[in-house]
Every structure is written in C-alpha cells, then in structure tokens.
Amino acid sequence: VAPARNDARGREKSPSERQVYMDYNATTPLEPEVIQVMTEAMQEAWGNPSSPYPAGRKAKDIISTAREALARMLGGKPEDIVFTSGGTESNNLVIHSAVKHFQETQGPRGDQGEQQSPGEGARPHIVTCTVEHDSIRLPLEHLVEEQVADVTFVPVSKVSGKAEVDDVLAAVRPTTSLVTIMLANNETGVVMPVSEISQRVKALNRSRAASGLPRVLLHTDAAQVLGKRRVDVEDLGVDFLTIVGHKFYGPRIGALYVRGLGKLTPLYPMLFGGGQERNFRPGTENTPMIAGLGKAAELVTENCEAYEAHMRDIRDYLEERLEAEFGQRRIHLNSCFPGTERLPNTCNFSIRGPQLQGYLVLAHCRALLASVGASCHSDHGDRPSPVLLSCGVPWDLARNALRLSVGRSTTRADVDLAVQDLKQAVARLESQA
Numbered sequence: 001v002a003p004a005r006n007d008a009r010g011r012e013k014s015p016s017e018r019q020v021y022m023d024y025n026a027t028t029p030l031e032p033e034v035i036q037v038m039t040e041a042m043q044e045a046w047g048n049p050s051s052p053y054p055a056g057r058k059a060k061d062i063i064s065t066a067r068e069a070l071a072r073m074l075g076g077k078p079e080d081i082v083f084t085s086g087g088t089e090s091n092n093l094v095i096h097s098a099v100k101h102f103q104e105t106q107g108p109r110g111d112q113g114e115q116q117s118p119g120e121g122a123r124p125h126i127v128t129c130t131v132e133h134d135s136i137r138l139p140l141e142h143l144v145e146e147q148v149a150d151v152t153f154v155p156v157s158k159v160s161g162k163a164e165v166d167d168v169l170a171a172v173r174p175t176t177s178l179v180t181i182m183l184a185n186n187e188t189g190v191v192m193p194v195s196e197i198s199q200r201v202k203a204l205n206r207s208r209a210a211s212g213l214p215r216v217l218l219h220t221d222a223a224q225v226l227g228k229r230r231v232d233v234e235d236l237g238v239d240f241l242t243i244v245g246h247k248f249y250g251p252r253i254g255a256l257y258v259r260g261l262g263k264l265t266p267l268y269p270m271l272f273g274g275g276q277e278r279n280f281r282p283g284t285e286n287t288p289m290i291a292g293l294g295k296a297a298e299l300v301t302e303n304c305e306a307y308e309a310h311m312r313d314i315r316d317y318l319e320e321r322l323e324a325e326f327g328q329r330r331i332h333l334n335s336c337f338p339g340t341e342r343l344p345n346t347c348n349f350s351i352r353g354p355q356l357q358g359y360l361v362l363a364h365c366r367a368l369l370a371s372v373g374a375s376c377h378s379d380h381g382d383r384p385s386p387v388l389l390s391c392g393v394p395w396d397l398a399r400n401a402l403r404l405s406v407g408r409s410t411t412r413a414d415v416d417l418a419v420q421d422l423k424q425a426v427a428r429l430e431s432q433a
Helices: 032-044 054-074 087-106 134-145 165-170 194-211 287-326 358-363 386-390 395-399 412-432
Strands: 081-084 125-129 150-154 176-180 217-221 240-244 254-258 331-333 346-351 401-405
Touching: 032 054, 032 287, 054 081, 054 240, 054 254, 054 287, 081 087, 087 125, 087 134, 087 176, 087 217, 087 240, 087 254, 125 134, 134 150, 165 194, 194 217, 287 331, 287 346, 287 412, 358 401, 358 412, 386 395, 395 401
Parallel strands: 125 150, 125 176, 176 217, 217 240
Antiparallel strands: 081 254, 240 254, 331 346, 346 401
C-alpha cells in the first residue's frame, strides 16, 4: 500500500511525518481483493470442507478454486499443489521427504536388486548453497548434527553472486538425494540458475538410474520470485517448489508444488491426522487463508508483467537517486554482479563511512521503513550479513549494508522522500562522530 497520508483522525500528514515502506522482501500488505475473498469465506464458507452440507461444500469449492489458481500461476497442475502453513513448513517437508525416501529405498528394506547402490547404512546426502534462507539452512544443519544426513553447502561465486551450475553438480555424490537451491536470494535479489541446474540433474539422473544409484530430487524455494517475475515449473524443471503467500500480497500461509505428487515425486507427511490434502498435510483446512492465497495467485497471473515493469522502473530510479545524492564513489551497490539477473524490486547498497553501519542509519531515519538484510536476522546488530560476505562484499561495506525492496505501489515521490531521509540520517550520524 502507498504510505499513509492521513493520521488516525483523518488529518493530512505533513511530509515530515510520512513514512515510506521499502521492505517488501520481508512481507507485503494484503491486496484489497484478497481481503475481500477472505472476508467472504469467513462469512459464507465457515463449514468444514469435509462436510456434505452447503457451508462445507462451499468451503471445499473455494479450496479447489484456489488450488487451480496456484497451479495456473506456476504453469503446473492443480493436483500437484499441497497447502501448508507457510514457506518454513514447505521447505522442511521437502527435506524430510528426501531423507525418508532415501532411507526407504536405499536402506535394508529398499529393493535395489543386484545393481550398485550406496550401500547399507549409508546416509543421504543433500546439496545446497551458502546463501539459503534459514528454513533450509537450519534443518540441514540439524540433520548433520543428528548424523541423519550429510550436507554440502556450495559457496556462491564472488564474481556472479550465484551458486554456479558446475559447482553444484560437482558436489553431487552417489548418496545425493536432494539438491535445493533458492530461485532468488532475499537479500541481494540475485536470481539463481535453477533451470540450468535442472537440465544437468536430469541428464545425471539418467546415468545414475543405469548404475542403480538413487535419483537426485531438485527443489527451489521460490518465495522471493513469485509476483515479481514469471515462474513456470516446466521451464524450471524442478520436482518441488515452495510458495509463500505473504511475499506476493497474500495471507501468511503457503503451499508446495510437487511434480506428479506421490507418483513421479515422493512426498512423506510430517503430520498424521484426518486425511486432508490427500494425507500429505492433514488438518482441517484454513479456508479463508486458502481463499486469499488463491486470489493473490490470480492477481499475479493477470498482472505479473505490469508488476515487474513498475518495480524495475522504481528500483532503477532509486539507485539513480542514491548515486546522484551521495555520489557514485560513496554508494556501493552490493548486488550488481556483471551478467547476473536480479529481482526487479531489490536494491542492496552500502554508504561508505566509518560511522554508517546499516542498523545505525536506519535507526536515525524518520520516514524510511526498511531492513539491513533478512528480517529474520534483524537482531544481529552491526554484524555483517553472512550472505553479503559469501558474495565477496568486503567486511566494512557489508556492515554498512541496507536492503531496500520496493513494491507494486511504491512511487518516485516515495523514493525521493526515502533518499532525503537517508541523507539527513547520515548527516546526523556524521555530526555526532
């Protein structure tokens, strides 16, 4: 939404009181149409979706419509969508399934005949990269600590900011069961080469099958990309894709795309209960939230190109204004890597100066609402972002980093106000030094 122009009593705010939200990679507001369908679902579809009477049937129909809307947004099939509580659950469900599938098919009970196999007692191996979201990194670190799985964290290139295809493939072992690489990074906006990784993994799987080695499954966390650029599961070629509603103006639930759910691609439930979501994710469905997620997906399908063009225009204008106001020598754009695609809305930059740590600059801003990096790391104070350090950004620059992410309704006037606010915050900090 646009910055509020009126206070609680309806009085117009002066420019000095206005606030500019530029943290859309952290979360987005609900679109009015999303609020509307959620409200209608609460009022009219309050029945249990498993019940045969009208309120239950209405709920079931709403869930079916939402599933179709998500599938259309991704270019997939409705039967391949499972609703979850959010991105964290979806990511954990993929990791859990990859481990369970390896254990079921490669352990003592697995039937591999006389062909080569990783061997009894072998642990599943997972490949990821060093800049993944905590909902990937932490479950994997836990599996390593518990000696349940082995994990390779592939460093991203300091030249491109990406997990390079050759590096990811070089990390694959005979016991590898899963490769999980995010579609775009939440701090830098760098888009990862998931389609290229997929093509290489498919070719590798053909030779592995001939040798009796387990298939390598491929997952991407698409949280940051949906609603900002087109996502097509056929182009990506992934087995799993994580969907997060609150990143594209929907409610705080999520979903998981699974190619050929239960047939081509295994999914092992973490929960057991009433059989909802075909037993893959039991629990009485949250109909209003699912309705909202479906409407948010519908809006993305209809308007994605317009959203992308607007956000790119505003982001580019933001970077122009930063360099114009502070000078090119003073501004370091932390995520502009030669030849690397990035999200259209994300600007990660540092203002050079010994007293200008990102969190201090934001604390002295009066209008700008933003973050220094991932919102889940907002309590890390002046410690530089591990993501930026992984990408080769020097310590002193990484410590000063700010992440501004614009949205569908961000205007050039908002940018002007934000940049002036930053300039005044820097002046206040430097006058105190």
